[in-house]
Amino acid sequence: MSSSMSRTLKIGIIGYGPFAQFLAKIMMKQGHIISATSRSDYSHICSQLGLTFFTEIEPFMDADHDVILICTSILSLSKVLKSLPIHRLKKPILFAEVLSVKEHPKDLLLQVLPEDFDVLCTHPMFGPESGKDGWKDLPFVYDKVRIRDEEICSRFLQIFKDEGCRMVEMSCEEHDKLAARSQFLTHTVGRVLSEMEIESTSMDTKGFQKLLQLKESTMKNSFDLYSGLFVHNRFAKQELKNLELALQTVKQKLLERMDDALEDQKDS
Amino acid sequence: MSSSMSRTLKIGIIGYGPFAQFLAKIMMKQGHIISATSRSDYSHICSQLGLTFFTEIEPFMDADHDVILICTSILSLSKVLKSLPIHRLKKPILFAEVLSVKEHPKDLLLQVLPEDFDVLCTHPMFGPESGKDGWKDLPFVYDKVRIRDEEICSRFLQIFKDEGCRMVEMSCEEHDKLAARSQFLTHTVGRVLSEMEIESTSMDTKGFQKLLQLKESTMKNSFDLYSGLFVHNRFAKQELKNLELALQTVKQKLLERMDDALEDQKDS
Ligand SMILES: NC(=O)c1ccc[n+]([C@@H]2O[C@H](COP(=O)([O-])OP(=O)(O)OC[C@H]3O[C@@H](n4cnc5c(N)ncnc54)[C@H](OP(=O)(O)O)[C@@H]3O)[C@@H](O)[C@H]2O)c1
Ligand SMILES: NC(=O)c1ccc[n+]([C@@H]2O[C@H](COP(=O)([O-])OP(=O)(O)OC[C@H]3O[C@@H](n4cnc5c(N)ncnc54)[C@H](OP(=O)(O)O)[C@@H]3O)[C@@H](O)[C@H]2O)c1
Numbered sequence A, B: 001m002s003s004s005m006s007r008t009l010k011i012g013i014i015g016y017g018p019f020a021q022f023l024a025k026i027m028m029k030q031g032h033i034i035s036a037t038s039r040s041d042y043s044h045i046c047s048q049l050g051l052t053f054f055t056e057i058e059p060f061m062d063a064d065h066d067v068i069l070i071c072t073s074i075l076s077l078s079k080v081l082k083s084l085p086i087h088r089l090k091k092p093i094l095f096a097e098v099l100s101v102k103e104h105p106k107d108l109l110l111q112v113l114p115e116d117f118d119v120l121c122t123h124p125m126f127g128p129e130s131g132k133d134g135w136k137d138l139p140f141v142y143d144k145v146r147i148r149d150e151e152i153c154s155r156f157l158q159i160f161k162d163e164g165c166r167m168v169e170m171s172c173e174e175h176d177k178l179a180a181r182s183q184f185l186t187h188t189v190g191r192v193l194s195e196m197e198i199e200s201t202s203m204d205t206k207g208f209q210k211l212l213q214l215k216e217s218t219m220k221n222s223f224d225l226y227s228g229l230f231v232h233n234r235f236a237k238q239e240l241k242n243l244e245l246a247l248q249t250v251k252q253k254l255l256e257r258m259d260d261a262l263e264d265q266k267d268s
Helices: A003-007 A018-029 A043-049 A057-061 A077-082 A103-112 A150-162 A172-195 A206-219 A223-231 A236-267 B003-007 B018-029 B043-049 B057-061 B077-082 B103-112 B150-162 B172-195 B206-219 B223-231 B236-267
Strands: A010-014 A033-037 A052-054 A067-070 A094-097 A118-124 A139-146 A166-169 B010-014 B033-037 B052-054 B067-070 B094-097 B118-124 B139-146 B166-169
Touching: A010 A018, A018 A033, A018 A043, A033 A057, A043 A052, A052 A057, A067 A077, A077 A103, A077 B236, A094 A103, A094 A150, A103 A118, A103 A139, A103 A172, A118 A150, A118 A172, A139 A150, A139 A172, A150 A166, A172 A206, A172 A223, A172 A236, A172 B172, A172 B206, A172 B236, A206 B172, A206 B206, A223 A236, A223 B236, A236 B077, A236 B172, A236 B223, A236 B236, B010 B018, B018 B033, B018 B043, B033 B057, B043 B052, B052 B057, B067 B077, B077 B103, B094 B103, B094 B150, B103 B118, B103 B139, B103 B172, B118 B150, B118 B172, B139 B150, B139 B172, B150 B166, B172 B206, B172 B223, B172 B236, B223 B236
Parallel strands: A010 A033, A010 A067, A033 A052, A067 A094, A094 A118, A139 A166, B010 B033, B010 B067, B033 B052, B067 B094, B094 B118, B139 B166
Antiparallel strands: A118 A139, B118 B139
16 A cells, blocks of 8 residues: 555545535545535535535445544534444444534533544634635644544544644643633624624724624624534633623723713813 | 925824824825924924924914814813913914814814814824824725815825825714724724733634734723723714624524523433
């Protein structure tokens, strides 16, 4: 086997939505062999791209993958995993996943998978929008939750290294803590601005232009994704409270200034 | 007089804070003759730059300016204008101002200035931070509130045209409506993020990096400036309400999803 052949992985993707399609393109470009299955029928776009699409889960499980990569929505993960006919797999393999929360899939995978299956939890911190010009220097977070076959695991991680990602090893818990204060907060601000229906004006400042871009890019993600960041990250609720509190503090300071100004008016 | 000589203006700046200093540098570079007065003593930095600083207001008023340019904080404008010995001016001249709200200075200037003084209300939609690499294509909003000496007014506007600003003529009311939904909102988001003490992590998304930049640039402005955007723009209060409401709507949608997820758990 040539060295490039030996690096080739047979990857089976479960959940072929926007993010999985985005990942699959790069993986195919690198020479990996990709197949996919999903709730909806993607056989048409898959045949165009040259990857196998399974409408039924059983033949997908029979297809002898090195890695099964879970790319379903956060909210559907539990249902999807519990309906998987794991007993159809001929041997224990690596399960990897890319959900934007990490403790939840970790817990579920350890729950549903037999003890001799490997588990790699990952979060590529970019998407079809922010990663459209390549993945160079973009953070890829991962936690080797239960890895015995180091060879397969490192070949999988190599996919992201080869694209130039900044590899960040971190526990699922630490990820969720940080993500609640950064990614969830960012999406929340984007959703709030969208709810306000902010629009470009003839006199946008550079700062306002940043907010408009943030609104646009946030709204390209599904509401399933956004609400998953909240429902299945136990640190998110507190950050939402912190955001509300911070807004109230800022408002309070403004109202105090308003009172001062009214006082000054009376005095003059 | 050479054409470049004839374009030279004698500009007297009242309020020599960060924004006035930023403007003065460009005006001097263009060959205009600048002097300044302020509450605090800036004679040292002014003498270094080669402009005259008046610690007393009377000699400043005697100095035969073509334009008096008001650059004080929004909150102090009323006090500053009311204490100006306007009677010391030998002839009616142009009063221009650059405050980040527009109806308030317009009303005050029309109130304190004799009828034969010209009034130009402007808002350069950039500052020392966003305009540090030049003013090209940055919006300059203005309202020719009361102009008889078109020549002086257009020479003043030419300062901003020459730097490549996008000139946007608009009523003060229209400005305040739009600015409440754009600039005030942007500063509010920046202040809220600062109140939350968000910090860079090892796994920042591009969106979160935008928020960090917004926080940094917002906090470079004084709280006087920010609170002025609220206290003296009659449209800002409603936009603050809209922001609170939008956050509540987004939160409500998240809590509904949380309930759905709990229901699903019970069912399975
Ligand atoms: N987009 C990004 O920027 C990004 C970045 C990093 C990580 N991620 C993670 O990647 C995953 C996929 O994200 P996404 O952007 O493609 O959108 P998403 O809305 O989070 O997930 C869409 C996927 O979930 C499947 N799905 C949804 N509900 C289902 C259900 N009830 N039963 C079975 N399958 C269901 C969809 O299947 P069908 O299409 O077949 O209906 C589709 O494959 C998510 O976990 C997300 O957190 C996304
Ligand atoms: N910074 C920007 O990006 C920007 C952009 C466009 C327009 N503007 C407008 O430009 C003006 C100046 O802004 P800025 O950024 O320099 O900061 P600012 O905090 O809004 O204003 C500072 C100026 O106000 C004066 N001032 C404050 N309180 C005073 C008082 N009680 N009595 C007399 N003078 C007082 C200060 O005088 P001393 O320094 O002498 O104490 C200083 O000259 C504001 O109206 C602002 O809205 C600013």
